[in-house]
Amino acid sequence: MDPxxxxxxxxxxxxxxxxxxxxITLVLAVAFSGCIGGDDKSGTGxxxxxxxxxxxxxxxxxxxxxxxxxxDENDNGICDDTEKYxxxxxxxxxxxxxxxxxxxxxxxxIYMYDISTGGETKITTSGSAQGGQxxxxxxxxxxxxxxxxxDVYLYDLSKSKETQxxxxxxxxxxxxxxxxxxxxxxxxNGNWxIYMYDGEVKQVTSDSSDQGFPAVHxxxxxxRxxxxxxxxxIYMYDISTxxxxxxxxxxxxxxxxxANCSKQSNPAxxxxxxxxDDNRNNNSNWxIYMYDGEVKQxxxxxxxxxxxxxxxSIIVYQDNRNNNSxIYMYDILTRGETRITTDVFDQTNPAVHxxxxxxxxxDRKDRWGTYMCDICMYDISTGNETxxx
Numbered sequence: 308m309d310p311x312x313x314x315x316x317x318x319x320x321x322x323x324x325x326x327x328x329x330x331i332t333l334v335l336a337v338a339f340s341g342c343i344g345g346d347d348k349s350g351t352g353x354x355x356x357x358x359x360x361x362x363x364x365x366x367x368x369x370x371x372x373x374x375x376x377x378x379d380e381n382d383n384g385i386c387d388d389t390e391k392y393x394x395x396x397x398x399x400x401x402x403x404x405x406x407x408x409x410x411x412x413x414x415x416x417i418y419m420y421d422i423s424t425g426g427e428t429k430i431t432t433s434g435s436a437q438g439g440q441x442x443x444x445x446x447x448x449x450x451x452x453x454x455x456x457x458d459v460y461l462y463d464l465s466k467s468k469e470t471q472x473x474x475x476x477x478x479x480x481x482x483x484x485x486x487x488x489x490x491x492x493x494x495x496n497g498n499w500x501i502y503m504y505d506g507e508v509k510q511v512t513s514d515s516s517d518q519g520f521p522a523v524h525x526x527x528x529x530x531r532x533x534x535x536x537x538x539x540x541i542y543m544y545d546i547s548t549x550x551x552x553x554x555x556x557x558x559x560x561x562x563x564x565x566a567n568c569s570k571q572s573n574p575a576x577x578x579x580x581x582x583x584d585d586n587r588n589n590n591s592n593w594x595i596y597m598y599d600g601e602v603k604q605x606x607x608x609x610x611x612x613x614x615x616x617x618x619x620s621i622i623v624y625q626d627n628r629n630n631n632s633x634i635y636m637y638d639i640l641t642r643g644e645t646r647i648t649t650d651v652f653d654q655t656n657p658a659v660h661x662x663x664x665x666x667x668x669x670d671r672k673d674r675w676g677t678y679m680c681d682i683c684m685y686d687i688s689t690g691n692e693t694x695x696x
Contacts, residue, residue, distance in 0.1 A: 393409055393410055393411045393679075393696075394409070394410060394679040394680050394681075395407050395408065395409040395418075395667070395680055395681055395682045395696045396408050396409075396656065396667050396680055396682075397438060397439065397440060397656055397667075398656065398658055398665040398666060398667065398682045399440055399441050399442050399658050399665075400442070400658050400659070400660040400663060400665050400684075401442045401443050401444065401660055402660060402661070403421060403422040403423045404419055404420070404421060404422075404442060404464075405419065405420040405422065405663075405665050405682065405684065405695065406418065406419045406420075406430070406440050406441075406442050406447055407420070407440070407665075407682045407696065408437065408438045408440060409696065412434075414434060414435060414436050415436045415437055415438055416429060416430070416431045416432070416437055417429075417430040417431045417437050417438075417440050417447065417449050417462075418430060418696075419447070420682070420695045420696075422663070422684070427695075430447060430462055431449070431451070431460075431462075431469075433451065433453040434453070435451065435452045435453035436451075436452045437449045437450065437451045437452070437460070438450055439480060439481055439482060440482075441482055441483045441484050442484065443484045443485050443486065444486060445463055445464040445465040445466075446461060446462070446463060446464075446484050446486075446487075446489075447461070447462045447464065447484075448460065448461050448462075448472070448482040448483070448484045448489050448491075449482065450479055450480060450481075450482060450491075451471075456476055456477070456478070457478050457479045457480065458471060458472070458473045458474070458479060459471075459472040459473045459479050459482050459489065459491050459504075460472060461484075461489065472489060472504050472508075473491075473493070473502075473504075473508065475493070475495045476495075477493055477494050477495035478493070478494045478499075479491050479492070479493050479494075480492045480493075480499075480519065481519060481520050481521060483521055483522045483523045484523070485523045485524050485525065487505055487506070488503060488504070488505050488523055488546070489503065489504040489505075490502070490503045490504075490511070490521040490522070490523045490528050491521065492518060492519040492520070492521060492530070498515055498516060498517050499517040499518055499519050500512045500513065500514075500518055501518045501519075501521050501528065501530050501544070503523075503528065503546075505546075511528060511544050511551075512530070512532075512542075512544075512551065514532070514534045515534075516532070516533045516534040516536065517532075517533040518530050518531070518532050518533065518534075518542070519531055519533075520572065520573060520574065522574055522575050522576050523576070524576045524577050524578065525578065526545055526546040526547040527543055527544070527545060527546075527576050527581075528543065528544040528546065528576075529541060529542065529543045529544075529554070529574040529575075529576045529581055530542055530574065531571070531572050531573065531574060531583075532553070537570075538559065538568050538569065538570055539570045539571055539572055540553050540554070540556065540571055541553070541554040541556050541571045541574045541581065541583050541598075542554065543576075543581065554571075554574075554581055554598050555598070555602060556569075556571045556583065556585065556596065556598065556602060557569050557571070557585070557587050557602075569585060569586050569587035570585070570586050571583045571584070571585045571596070572584055572585075572613075573613060573614050573615065575615055575616050575617050576617070577617045577618055577619070579599055579600070580597055580598070580599050580617055580639070581597065581598045581599075582595060582596065582597045582598075582605070582615040582616075582617045582622055583595075583596055583597075583615065584596075584611075584612065584613035584614065584615060584624075589609075591611075592609055592610060592611070593611045593612060593613045594606045594607065594612055595612045595613070595615050595622065595624050595637070597617075597622065597639070605622060605637050606624070606626075606635075606637070606644070608626070608628045609628065610626075610627050610628045611625075611626070611627050612624050612625070612626045612628075612635070613625055614655075614656060614657070616657055616658045616659050617659070618659045618660050618661065619661070620638055620639040620640045621636055621637070621638060621639075621659050621664075621687070622636065622637045622639065622659075623635070623636045623637075623647075623657040623658070623659045623664050623666075624636075624637075624657065625654075625655050625656065625657060626646075631651055631652065631653050632653040632654060632655050633646060633647070633648045633649065633654055634646075634647040634648045634654045634657045634664065634666050634685070635647060636659070636664065636687070647664060647685050648666070648668075648685075648692075650670065652668065652669055652670035652678070653667075653669045653670075653678070654666050654667065654668050654669070654683070655667045655669065655680075662686055662687040662688040663684055663685070663686060663687070664684065664685040664687065665682060665683070665684045665685075666682075666683060666684075666685075667680040667681070667682065667683075668680060668681050668682070668683040668694065669681075681694055681695075681696045682694075682695050682696045683695065
């Protein structure tokens with residue numbers, strides 16, 4: 308189950324978006340060009356850096372310098388710089404910029420990869436944990452723990468400038484950004500509400516229940532809403548004509564009672580299209596649905612399809628119909644579904660922009676059997692897959 312999402316609980320984890328990286332140990336791997344079908348990247352190495360004789364990694368090692376990856380049975384550092392790999396997660400994409408989190412310096416930082424140049428840039432340098440990142444245009448937002456609490460920060464690529472957006476002593480989670488609008492969930496009132504920033508902080512929701520997992524595109528903010536417990540619904544807010552509306556996602560009556568009620572979660576929005584995952588067909592069978600003026604079911608396969616993202620006519624999602632997690636895409640125009648990843652390892656947390664799909668590929672395993680993740684991208688136009696971390 309995705310570590311950032313709890314289907315059954317209304318409360319959000321304020322650590323959303325870190326994807327467990329802060330507890331993942333450093334491991335070895337040998338670089339390879341493809342993204343799918345790589346071998347088992349177990350924790351072994353052959354090039355000592357401190358006079359050791361080489362051998363197997365048997366102890367995780369938090370690096371004190373850039374020359375050691377782990378320790379062998381004699382406490383010798385093993386592996387050289389070219390063999391060092393770390394776990395990465397939560398990719399997001401805008402045009403040729405991909406952002407993701409990675410634990411390389413003893414804490415989780417935000418990194419950016421430029422598809423056009425092949426270069427990587429470290430965005431955050433505070434020494435604390437950052438995660439839950441999102442990008443639109445020149446704006447990158449994330450949740451930051453440098454102040455002994457979670458705050459929303461903004462980095463403007465065009466100005467090379469970082470700005471703290473929130474200062475309240477409360478939890479913040481799951482930020483999103485579109486142009487100059489930033490959204491997030493915030494528990495400053497004792498429950499989780501949706502807030503936005505457009506030059507000043509504004510409260511969007513005021514219901515006493517929990518609202519979380521916001522997304523924004525244009526003037527539309529969407530989120531998961533817990534006011535009609537035990538059901539969770541998708542709500543939307545139009546910034547241009549302020550007012551919130553429950554998206555008519557199922558056949559449940561307005562009082563949210565009856566046999567036709569279900570749970571919806573993980574909304575995403577692009578233009579007039581809202582997508583989400585939905586369990587109306589079976590409590591253990593989540594499907595992808597969309598709303599573009601009317602509700603449409605996108606997936607019908609048994610098991611879970613969930614965590615959707617949308618851009619243009621392309622919807623991507625995580626799918627476990629094959630007994631592992633794969634990435635699938637659906638083209639709204641052709642009504643065709645395509646399986647993107649096919650290997651036996653897990654690929655998770657997809658995002659899409661134009662012809663590029665990005666996701667976590669968790670095919671590396673350390674000596675203790677823990678799988679580690681890298682960021683991969685898939686070009687719809689060429690069918691090529693590339694590992695970028």
